[in-house]
Amino acid sequence: KSSIELFLWHRLCLNSFNQGYRIIIKCRNLKLDEFKAMIYRTSFLNLVPFYCFLFVFDHEGVTVKGTAVCLYGWTPSGNSPTCMQAYVSEKKTWTDAQASCRKRDGDLVTHTDGPKLKAIKNMLGDDQFNVWIGLSDTDTEDVFLWSDTGEQFTPPNWDINEPDNFDENQHCVIAKYNDAKEVVFADEACETSYGYICEIKEECRPGKHGEQCDQNCNVQCKGGSNPCEKRTARCTLGCDNGYLGSTCGTQCPAKKYGRGCMATCSLKCAGAGDCNHVNGRCTEGCKDGYAGDTCEDCAPGKYGKLCTEKCPVNCKGQDNPCDRDTGHCSQGCDAGYVGELCDNKCPKKKYGAGCMGTCSPYCKGQGDCNHVSGKCTNGCEDGYRGDKCDMVCRNKTYGAGCVKSCSPHCGGPWADCNNVNGMCTEECQDGYLGDYCDKKCDVGYFGANCSEICSEFCRGSDNACSNVNGTCTNGCENQRTGDFCEDNLEESDIINFKIAIFYFYIPSLLLITIGFAFIIYIGLFLGVFGSKKAHEDMEANASNMTENVSTAEHDGAQKQ
Secondary structure (H helix, E strand, O other), rough: HHHHHHHHHHHHHHHHHHHOOEEEEEEEEEOOOHHHHHHHHHOOOOOOOEEEEEEEEEEOOOOOEEEEEEOOEEEEEOOOOOOEEEEEEEEEEEHHHHHHHHHHHOEEOOOHHHHHHHHHHHOOOOOOOOOEEEEOOOOOOOEEEEEEOEEEEEOOOOOOOOOOOOOHHOOOEEEEOOOOOEEEEEOOOOOOOOEEEEEEOOOOOOOOOOOOOEEEEEEEEOOOOOOOOEOOOEEEEEOOOOEOOOOOOEEOOOEEEOOOHHOOOOEEEEEOOOOOOOOOOOOOOOOOOEEOOOOEEEOEEEEEOOOOEOOOOOOOOOOOOOOOOOOEOOOOOOOOEEEOOOOOOOOOEEHHHHEEEEEEOOEEOOOOOOOOOOEEOOEEEOEEEOOOOOOEEOOEEEEEHHHHEEEOOOOOOOEOOOOOOOOOOOOEEEEEOOOOOOOOOOOEEEOHHOOEEOOEEEEEOOEEEEEOOOEOOOOOOOOOOOOOOEOOOOHHHHHHHHHHHHHHHHHHHHHHHHHHHHHHHHHHHHHHHHHHHHHHHHHHHHHHHHHHHHHHHHHHHHOO
C-alpha cells in the first residue's frame, strides 16, 4: 500500500534471484505506466483497484513462496496467493453471498488452513461475528465440499456439537468465534442471512489455463466448464467417466470403463467382450439370453441365473416380462389371470384385470362368463343384449335376442314395452286392450280402454263403429246424419230437399235433355246436306262422261 512495500518486494525479488529462484509477478487490472507510477507515489488511493500476486518458483517449477499484495480493503490470505474482504454487516443468504462474491470475480472464502484462519481473525478483530464461507453439504448429508473446486473437506475446527443439521435443514457453513476467541465452524440453514467473506484468486476463468489463460482445458475435465489448474492443466475436479490422467487425456484401457476406469465390461458382452469406455455398453451386443446396455439383464421373456427359463405366458406386457431371479411377473398379469406367476384363472363369475370384474347377472344359465373378456358363456337372458349382457333391449324390442317388436298400439309418450316380456309399459292407444295392446275393442265399443259405446243409430243390428274414434262403419239409420249419426233429419229438411229437387235437379235434367236433342238435330242436318251434294256431284260426272264419249265417236268418223 506504499512505496515501502514495493521496496520490500524488490528486496524479496533480489534475494530470491540470488538464491537461484525465478520470480513471476502478476497484476490484474493494472497498466504498465500505472505500475511505474506506483514506484514514485506514497499513496495509491488515486489508482484503479487492482491486486498483485507474487509467486516464487525453484528450477523444477515447485512453488517456494506464494503471497499477494492486496489493495482497497482486501487482506492477504496467509500463504495462499489470494485476497480476502469481509462483509460482516451486509447480511445475505448463502446463495446470495456467493453470487455477490462472484460478481467481484471471486467466491466465498475456501480452503481455510491455519494461516488463512489466522488472517481471518486478524481481519475481523475481536468483535463477535457470523460469516458465510464457501463450504456446504447440500448434495450429500455430512459430505462437505468447497464451493470453488468441489473438493471434500472435513473441518478440524467445528464448534461444540456441530455440525448438528438442526431440523434437517442446515447445510451451509459459517465461521464464528467460540468463547475462547478461536475461529470455529457451524452448520446453518442456507436461507439464513449472515455476513460473508469473499476471496479472489489468481486463476484463469473455468475452462482455460496457461500463463496468458489462452489455452483450453481438456474437454474431459469433470465439471460444466471443464475447470483445470492454470499452470499444470490438471483437471480440478478429476476426469469424466472413461478417462484417466491428471489432464484426463487418456481413455480407459480395453474392457474397462466408467469413473476412474474402475469398472470392467460384462462377461455377457458378445464378440470380443469389449464395451464403451464411458458407460460400459457392450460394443457388439449381448450373448444369447441377455439384454440391456451392459448385458446384465435377461433377454425379454427370460429369467433365471443363466437366463434360460421362460417367463409365464400370462405376464402382462410385451414379451411377458418377469423378475430375473424369481420369474414373478414384473408388471402384473394379463386380464383374466392372478397369482405371482399369473398361472391361475379368475374364480367363477369373475373376469378381467386383477379379476376385479363381475359377470353380468343377466348372463343366461349359471351366470358364467369368459374369465378374460366377461362375455356371457351361454348368451343373455330375455330382454338383454351385448357380449356382457349389460344392456337392455332398445328401439321398442324385447325378448330373447331383442328380436321381437313391441305392439304398435302401446300408448304413452314412448309407446314402449317391457324389455323382457313385451308388455306395454303404459295404457294402450284408443281402441285397443290387453297387456300387449293387441286386441281391438269388441263390436259396439271404441275409445280409451274401449269404454265408449257406439251410437245406437249406426246402421246394422250390431251398431258397428270404428274401434278407435267411434265413427259409424256402415253409415246411419234412416232420418239420421253425421259421422256418429248423432243428428236428426227434420221435416223441413225433407221439404227443402224436395224443393231443391224441383227447382234445381229437374231444370238441370231438362237442360241436359234439350242439349242432347240439339246435338242430334245438328248431326242429322249435316248428314242430309252432305248426301244431296254428293248426289249432284255424281250426276255431273255422269253427264261429262257421256259428252266425252260422243265427242270421241265423232272424231273417229271424221278420220275414216
